Amino acid sequence: MPTGVALRDVRQQLFDAAERILLRDGPSALTSRAVTDEAGCAKGVLHRHFADFDAFLADFVRDRIHRMEPQAATLLGSAGSGTIVDNVTDALTAVFESVAVAIVPLVTFRDELRARLRETWPAGVPVLTDAAMMLTAYLSAERDLGRLPADAEPDGLAPTLVGAAHLLFADRTGTPPDARAVRRMVTSALSGAYATDDRPR
Structure with a gap:
């Protein structure tokens, strides 16, 4: 051009x-x-x-994370329908098959970028933090609807799910996990929210 x-x-x-x-x-x-x-x-x-390249990268990261907002709204709107395992599996797959998984090493790679982003995200890693917040809101809604036990702890379940999903998808150069692998992980992570004889719904 x-x-x-x-x-x-x-x-x-x-x-x-x-x-x-x-x-x-x-x-x-x-x-x-x-x-x-x-x-x-x-x-x-x-x-x-942009003032400099790190200012550009900070705005780039914010722009891509804001694109998760419709997905978060869709997931929250799915509370009470389908199965919790399928809803969480689909949401995590959508997050980690996007540019989100590549943003995590970018943020850890550049100290100045992390410092700029701390103005908006005072703790945690952008993308992972936002994905955990998205899942926390959804799982809280499912608990309120009685589809998770009343003593389930979405604040603990959500980061567990995000961390496990990140491990599955972290190898950018390898073959992405298939839907069955993601679903097995979600089922396993959510099983702790239930009594021994119960299964996630």
């Missing part, structure tokens, strides 16, 4: 370029030059819209 041509929705074009690089080549390949080359624009375009 010629340097003098104005980019439509330049921020989103740069974010989309960053996502493609992150998914294809990993966090170490994510540089300002790589992003602008991928987006087909001059390097100066990025710096006209």
Whole structure:
């Protein structure tokens, strides 16, 4: 793209370029030059819209995490329907098959990026924290509906599920786990919420 041509929705074009690089080549390949080359624009375009590259990355991470909000609303709306195991399995698969799993190593890879994100996320790792909050809200709703025991603890179950799912999906270069593997993990993690003779519904 010629340097003098104005980019439509330049921020989103740069974010989309960053996502493609992150998914294809990993966090170490994510540089300002790589992003602008991928987006087909001059390097100066990025710096006209962001104070520096870490400011760009912080906004990129926030933008991608905000895209989880419709998914969180859908999961919460599913409370009381289907099965809890299937609902959680589908939600975790959607989170970790997206760019979310690649954002986690990006955040851990760059100290300055973590510092910028601490302004919004004072604790935990973005994406993982948000996924846990999404599941906590859903499991709390299912408990209120009586589909989880009254003494179930969504605040403990949710991070357990997110952590276990992250382990399944963490190898970006390997074969992603199939639905059966994710479902077995969810069933196992949720089984602790039930009495010995009960099964997750």
